[in-house]
Amino acid sequence: MSEVLLDFNNVTMQFGGVTALSEVTLQIQRGEILGLIGPNGAGKTTCFNVMTGVYSPTIGSVTFNGQSVTGLKRHHITKAGIARTFQNIRLFSQMTALENVMVGADARKKSSVGGAILRTPRQRREENEARERSMELLTFMGIADRANNAARNLPYGYQRRLEIARALATEPQLLCLDEPAAGFNPAEKQELNELILKIREQGYTVLLIEHDMNVVMKVSDRVAVLDFGKKIADGKPDDVRNNPDVIAAYLGVDDNAS
Amino acid sequence: MANAIVSSFQRGADSFGDAFHRMNKWQKYSFYAIVIVALYLAPFWPDIPVLGQIIDTPGTQFSTVLNDQVIIFVLVALGLNVVVGLAGLLDLGYVGFYAVGAYVTAILTSAHGNLPWLLALPVAVLVSMVFGVVLGAPTLRLRGDYLAIVTLGFGEIIRLTAKNMDWLGASRGISKIGKPPSILGLKFGVLDPKPYYYLGLTLVLIVVFVLHRLEYSRVGRAWVSIREDEDAAELMGVNTFKFKLWAFTIGAAVGGLAGVHYAGKVGFINPDNFPLQLSILFLAAVVLGGSGNMYGAILGGVLVAYVPERLRNFADKRVFVFGVVLVLMMVFRPEGILPKRVGDEHKKRTTSTSAEEVAS
Amino acid sequence: MPDWLIIRTFWDLTVTGLALGSIYALVALGYTLVYGVLRLINFAHSEIFMVGTFGSLLASSQFLNIPLLEDGNYPYRTGMTLIFFLVIILIIAMLFSGISAVLLERVAYRPLRGNGEGVGAVVLAFLTAFIISLIFLDDTKTNLIVALALTAPISYSYLRIFKRGRQAPRLAFLISAIGASTAIAEAVGVWSKNGRDQYQTVRILEKKTLFNLFGTNVRIDYVIVIVGAMLMMTALTLFVNKTRLGRGVRAVAQDAETSRILGVNVDMIIIVTFALGGVMAGGAAMLFTLVYDQTRFNIGFILGVKSFTAAVLGGIGNLKGALLGGLVLGLVENYGSAIFGGQWKDVIAFTVLLVVLMFRPTGLLGESLGKARV
Numbered sequence: 001m002s003e004v005l006l007d008f009n010n011v012t013m014q015f016g017g018v019t020a021l022s023e024v025t026l027q028i029q030r031g032e033i034l035g036l037i038g039p040n041g042a043g044k045t046t047c048f049n050v051m052t053g054v055y056s057p058t059i060g061s062v063t064f065n066g067q068s069v070t071g072l073k074r075h076h077i078t079k080a081g082i083a084r085t086f087q088n089i090r091l092f093s094q095m096t097a098l099e100n101v102m103v104g105a106d107a108r109k110k111s112s113v114g115g116a117i118l119r120t121p122r123q124r125r126e127e128n129e130a131r132e133r134s135m136e137l138l139t140f141m142g143i144a145d146r147a148n149n150a151a152r153n154l155p156y157g158y159q160r161r162l163e164i165a166r167a168l169a170t171e172p173q174l175l176c177l178d179e180p181a182a183g184f185n186p187a188e189k190q191e192l193n194e195l196i197l198k199i200r201e202q203g204y205t206v207l208l209i210e211h212d213m214n215v216v217m218k219v220s221d222r223v224a225v226l227d228f229g230k231k232i233a234d235g236k237p238d239d240v241r242n243n244p245d246v247i248a249a250y251l252g253v254d255d256n257a258s
Numbered sequence: 259m260a261n262a263i264v265s266s267f268q269r270g271a272d273s274f275g276d277a278f279h280r281m282n283k284w285q286k287y288s289f290y291a292i293v294i295v296a297l298y299l300a301p302f303w304p305d306i307p308v309l310g311q312i313i314d315t316p317g318t319q320f321s322t323v324l325n326d327q328v329i330i331f332v333l334v335a336l337g338l339n340v341v342v343g344l345a346g347l348l349d350l351g352y353v354g355f356y357a358v359g360a361y362v363t364a365i366l367t368s369a370h371g372n373l374p375w376l377l378a379l380p381v382a383v384l385v386s387m388v389f390g391v392v393l394g395a396p397t398l399r400l401r402g403d404y405l406a407i408v409t410l411g412f413g414e415i416i417r418l419t420a421k422n423m424d425w426l427g428a429s430r431g432i433s434k435i436g437k438p439p440s441i442l443g444l445k446f447g448v449l450d451p452k453p454y455y456y457l458g459l460t461l462v463l464i465v466v467f468v469l470h471r472l473e474y475s476r477v478g479r480a481w482v483s484i485r486e487d488e489d490a491a492e493l494m495g496v497n498t499f500k501f502k503l504w505a506f507t508i509g510a511a512v513g514g515l516a517g518v519h520y521a522g523k524v525g526f527i528n529p530d531n532f533p534l535q536l537s538i539l540f541l542a543a544v545v546l547g548g549s550g551n552m553y554g555a556i557l558g559g560v561l562v563a564y565v566p567e568r569l570r571n572f573a574d575k576r577v578f579v580f581g582v583v584l585v586l587m588m589v590f591r592p593e594g595i596l597p598k599r600v601g602d603e604h605k606k607r608t609t610s611t612s613a614e615e616v617a618s
Numbered sequence: 619m620p621d622w623l624i625i626r627t628f629w630d631l632t633v634t635g636l637a638l639g640s641i642y643a644l645v646a647l648g649y650t651l652v653y654g655v656l657r658l659i660n661f662a663h664s665e666i667f668m669v670g671t672f673g674s675l676l677a678s679s680q681f682l683n684i685p686l687l688e689d690g691n692y693p694y695r696t697g698m699t700l701i702f703f704l705v706i707i708l709i710i711a712m713l714f715s716g717i718s719a720v721l722l723e724r725v726a727y728r729p730l731r732g733n734g735e736g737v738g739a740v741v742l743a744f745l746t747a748f749i750i751s752l753i754f755l756d757d758t759k760t761n762l763i764v765a766l767a768l769t770a771p772i773s774y775s776y777l778r779i780f781k782r783g784r785q786a787p788r789l790a791f792l793i794s795a796i797g798a799s800t801a802i803a804e805a806v807g808v809w810s811k812n813g814r815d816q817y818q819t820v821r822i823l824e825k826k827t828l829f830n831l832f833g834t835n836v837r838i839d840y841v842i843v844i845v846g847a848m849l850m851m852t853a854l855t856l857f858v859n860k861t862r863l864g865r866g867v868r869a870v871a872q873d874a875e876t877s878r879i880l881g882v883n884v885d886m887i888i889i890v891t892f893a894l895g896g897v898m899a900g901g902a903a904m905l906f907t908l909v910y911d912q913t914r915f916n917i918g919f920i921l922g923v924k925s926f927t928a929a930v931l932g933g934i935g936n937l938k939g940a941l942l943g944g945l946v947l948g949l950v951e952n953y954g955s956a957i958f959g960g961q962w963k964d965v966i967a968f969t970v971l972l973v974v975l976m977f978r979p980t981g982l983l984g985e986s987l988g989k990a991r992v
Contacts, residue, residue: 052493078495092486094550095479096601103483106476107495113504116475117468127475150600170495348792396976403659404975406792407926411968414923422961534919538800545793569753578804579752582745584797589729589742590779592790 005030005205006051006082006174011060013046013229020046022229023060028174033196033206035220035237037213039249042226044209045087048178051207052084053077065173078107083172085163087179087209093152097143097162100151101134104169137165141195156183161195168204175199176207181215193219217241225249264595271553271596297459300324301452315567325451325523327563329458330516335543335559336465336552337512342541343549344478345505346485347398348406351413352540354393355510357532358386359517361420364527367436369427375436379518386514387507394506398499413537421529431528435521446522454523461519465512469552472508481505482550535577542580546587548594557596629834631952637840637909639948640847644902645925646932646940647854648719648895654871654935655891661795662726664922665802666719666896670903671819671913672806673714677707678820686818694824703822704842704908711907712900718802719896720889726798730791733885734780736773743772745801758809799918807915816914819907843905850901851941854894858937863890871935920964924951927971933981942982 006028013021021043028034036044049055051062053074061070069077083104092100109130115123138144141161146154151162160180167175177196181189189212196219200206210216216223217237225233225240227249233240240246281289301321304314315323334356341349362382366373373381397408420426437446444453472478480501483491492498521527539562547558566576587594645667652660678684682703684693695703724738747768751761786794807814823842827835858864866887869877878884906921907913928947932939947970954966974981 054489054493074489074492075495075497078493084493086490090487090490092483092490094486094598094600095482099479099482099601102476103479103491103496104494106479109476111476113472113477113508116472116477119471123475130476148601153601166494342789346789348789350796396972400975400979402788403792404930404979407659407923408972408975411923411971415965415968418961418965535800538796541793541796571752571754571756575752575804575808578801578808579749581797581799581801581804582749585726585794585801586742586746588786588790588794588797589726589734590776592730592786592793 003030004028005065006207007061007063008047008051009061009063011047011050011057011062013043013050013055014058020229021050021057021226024226024229024231026224026231026234028205028207030173030205031200031203032221033200033208033219035216035223036207036209036226037211037216037223038226041228042249043229044226045178046229047226048084048176048207048209052082052176075107078170078172081171081173082176083167083170083174084176085160085167085178085180087182089159089163091151091159091162091166093150095151096148097138097151097154097158097165098131098134098147100162101137101166101169102130104166105130105134105171107170134165134169137168138162140168140198141165157188160184164195164199168199172204174205174207176209178209179211180208181210181212186214189215213241264591268596272599275599294463298456300459301455313568315564317570318567319451321455322451323564323567325455325458326520327567328560329455329462330520331540331543331563332462332556332559333458333465333516333519334513334540335547335555335562336462336469337509337516338540338544339549339552339555340469340472340481340512341505341509342544343551343555344473344481344485345502346402346481347502347505348402349409349506349509350406350537350541351393351409351411351416352509352513353532353534353537354409354413354416355386355389355513356517356520356536356540357413357416357420358389358510359383359514360521360527360531361426361432361517362386362514363518363521364432364435365426368434369432370425373436375438375518375522378436379515382518383511383514386510386517389514390507390510391503393510394503398502398506410534410537413532413534417529417532417534420532427528429528431526431531433526435525435527437525438522448525451523454519458519461515465515466552466556469508469512473552477501477504485550538584539577539580542584545594546580546583548596548598551594551596551598554594554596554598558594627956629832631956632949633831633834633836633840635949635952636945637843637948638952639928639945640844641902641906641909641944642921642925642928642947643941643944644847644850644898644905645921646929646944647851647898647937649926649929650932650934650937650940651867651891651895653929655867655874655888656727658727658791659795659926660722660892660895661792661922662722662799662802663719663895663899664918664925665799666715666722666918667899667903667906667921667925668803668806668913668915668918669718670711670715670896670900671907671917672810672817673711673900674707674904674907675817675819675913676714677710678703678822681710682706684820684822686820692821692824695822696824700822704904708901708904711904712897715900715903716893716896719892719899722798723889723892726794727791728885728888729780730786730794732783732785734776734783736777739773739776739780740769743776744769746772799922803915803918810915812914814915816912819911819913821911823908839909843909846901846905850898851937854898855937857894863887867891867894923971924964924967927967927974930971930979931974931981933983936981936983939981939983946982 004027008024008026011021011024012019024047036047038044050057053069053072056071061068063069064080064082067080069080092103109126111120111123111126135144135147138147141164143158143161146158151159154162181192184192193215196206208216208220220237222235223237223240224231225246232245232249233243301324304310304320314320334352338349338352341347359382362385363375363378365371366378366381367375393412397405400408421429438457440446444456446453480496483496484498484501488498543558543562544555546561547556548554562580566572572579648663648666649660652658721741725741728734729738744765748761748765751764755761755764823839825837825839828838828841829836858867866882867890869882870884870887874884924947928943929940931947932941932943947967950970951963951966955963
């Protein structure tokens with residue numbers, strides 16, 4: 001059956017006096033799309049940040065692919081196979097779209113300063129491969145026509161998709177998307193859903209934080225719900241939607257409930 | 259108003275850049291060849307009728323200016339551009355690496371040894387790089403503002419150490435520094451700056467070549483990503499510490515190289531040759547010209563070195579002037595005169611050969 | 619060395635170390651205040667201090683018209699006259715530094731925040747015109763006249779650019795600060811009467827021994843420095859804790875956006891912050907000239923770096939930290955130079971900075987201007 005790709009075990013995250021996460025246990029199966037929802041301030045982004053190495057958990061551990069990633073340096077976590085996008089788009093604005101994606105692809109390269117200066121065969125090969133792969137990703141995300149535009153000049157939708165392309169360039173096994181639908185209109189949200197499904201078809205596992213129920217419920221295989229730093233539900237979208245605890249947590253707040 | 263002049267200059271440079279990239283391989287190489295030949299002939303530019311009069315420097319021999327000032331500042335600007343412009347690390351003590359290069363040369367060829375200059379060169383550059391690592395390793399984790407102050411301290415520590423240690427010549431300094439060997443019929447004596455200029459120009463061309471390759475590779479991309487958003491870069495798999503350290507080290511190497519060249523020419527150095535004000539001028543060169551852009555850095559180096567010599571009124575006020583210029587630039591045009599053009603057209607940080615390929 | 623000599627030397631070093639440290643502390647307050655409110659290192663604060671020392675110099679020699687020497691002796695004053703003169707010099711030094719600080723903010727920082735205005739535009743225009751005329755003309759007076767003439771049209775176009783209101787990247791603030799710092803120091807070095815040479819300041823206080831402490835003679839000027847600095851810092855602490863503007867400073871240090879929404883005039887608070895730092899630096903400047911009887915165009919630099927070290931050592935953004943850091947640094951520097959030799963004084967300070975930043979970047983007392991306790 002499916003194996004566990006990410007094991008988020010009994011994680012508590014404290015900042016000074018504030019407990020952002022409390023004994024959260026979560027598992028992500030390989031190949032699934034897991035949605036992470038919860039009211040504002042529930043701890044979703046903190047959860048993300050612990051998974052991707054931005055924070056080190058106060059208590060608890062994170063295991064990825066059987067290997068512990070608790071407290072690993074961030075770029076090592078990326079190399080282990082976890083990639084992410086950001087809620088408030090953090091592209092490298094003074095680089096082109098293609099260059100942004102290539103930075104992601106560079107993560108897997110072996111050649112470095114020496115190779116660059118001497119233009120060794122390995123360096124040239126890696127460079128060409130990275131460029132080709134990056135163009136492929138841009139095409140896959142549908143934004144190849146603006147490959148040579150500066151990232152800061154791209155329209156909003158392109159920027160969001162560029163972030164995803166860049167994350168995919170690092171050849172992750174788990175792709176974490178932080179509110180990818182923010183600022184999109186319904187048609188764009190529909191496109192995003194299709195895109196996420198396409199990404200999963202390519203073999204990636206997806207973890208997704210979203211506020212918009214239209215996106216999350218439709219595209220996720222499973223949904224986990226956080227409230228005040230605790231996990232209060234975990235299961236299929238329909239089960240979660242009807243869970244009384246979840247409804248109570250969102251009482252009056254969710255304006256997308258059907 | 260002044261802004262308009264600068265923008266039109268930049269637009270001119272841009273359209274030139276466009277035209278340049280539309281040229282094919284042979285046209286580009288011929289262009290490079292013409293420029294390089296012209297540069298080697300620079301000591302004779304004042305002899306050109308009319309134009310020569312405009313550019314000649316009153317008071318000092320033009321070729322002396324070329325070598326002692328312009329080449330040094332251009333080299334330094336190139337190196338500092340890697341640190342400040344590409345990687346975004348504010349280094350206020352760059353004069354420290356310059357001093358290390360000069361002092362190691364002086365020690366090896368004069369004070370405590372008699373190595374020939376040519377052998378001292380690689381050693382001095384290497385020692386500068388070691389200093390780069392020694393300074394960088396503990397400090398590159400610091401935030402930008404703190405890094406600036408710490409590097410400032412470093413530059414001063416180097417100068418003060420040289421001043422206080424007899425082994426380094428103390429306040430007297432070190433004299434009789436070795437000269438470059440005679441090659442290709444050039445004799446490196448005391449009076450004629452021209453051979454030094456040719457040597458220096460060659461060094462500049464080599465450095466430009468190497469830095470160009472670095473910039474248009476994963477190393478250059480890593481540096482810019484660190485500058486743009488260090489945290490995001492780390493999360494995209496960039497080993498930020500390693501690349502920041504490389505930026506520092508390569509910057510140190512180039513700075514040290516400039517110091518070696520300087521020592522070989524003047525033959526005599528003392529701690530007063532490496533004051534804090536020099537670091538400020540170095541920074542001004544990079545910032546004024548266009549940080550992040552190699553050609554901008556060269557332009558900045560030329561401006562900072564040449565203008566005070568050309569306009570003698572300026573000369574003793576030049577540090578004041580460039581201080582004000584720094585403020586003015588930051589207020590009106592922080593990106594510098596020739597900022598790096600990003601994308602759209604043909605500049606890209608990848609090693610591909612033709613523009614059409616990627617635009618399709 | 620006999621024991622009594624060590625003890626005497628120790629207390630001697632301690633007293634002078636505390637005096638020196640008090641001066642560092644006062645200047646450190648300026649760094650820490652601006653950092654707390656703007657998250658910016660005001661590189662040019664060192665020159666604000668330097669300007670204050672020149673203010674002291676001008677105050678005593680020009681305004682109060684006291685000559686350097688009277689009949690071959692120092693022009694000592696006593697009693698009420700002495701106190702009166704000292705206060706005048708203090709006030710003038712504080713004015714020089716305070717006004718420079720406010721001007722600095724308008725010229726080198728505010729335009730980078732995107733809300734440049736008239737004063738900044740005029741000063742920048744004047745400087746631009748001055749530099750341009752330097753290209754063509756030699757005589758300083760002519761340059762000034764030409765510059766003044768051109769200032770008006772240039773200010774106008776600068777103001778138009780300011781209206782566009784762009785925010786500059788962080789690095790730009792630092793570079794602008796460095797440029798301003800360099801420009802101010804160099805201007806004094808180039809155009810002042812003694813140029814880059816040392817200036818002797820007027821000595822009106824006779825440096826008698828005030829009392830004896832554990833075998834050391836404690837001079838009155840050191841006592842004045844320590845006491846004076848304490849008084850100034852107390853005044854500042856009261857201001858920050860008890861007045862409306864002071865509360866505004868703390869609020870903006872904690873959260874500028876929210877303060878703005880709650881109606882705090884953030885621009886005004888920033889001006890007040892710079893002014894406070896400037897006034898403290900002016901006080902430090904007057905005390906400095908009291909003890910050392912001299913100044914020059916570049917004393918700002920080394921003292922500035924050391925004061926900044928003190929601020930970081932104590933915990934940047936923390937007022938009490940600036941005090942503690944200053945005193946500690948003054949003592950460490952004195953003891954250190956007794957052990958290693960005076961010429962390594964400055965290296966000691968830089969090393970302390972490096973060590974603190976590497977191992978405890980939040981300093982001894984931690985950052986806290988934003989928190990309720992100062």
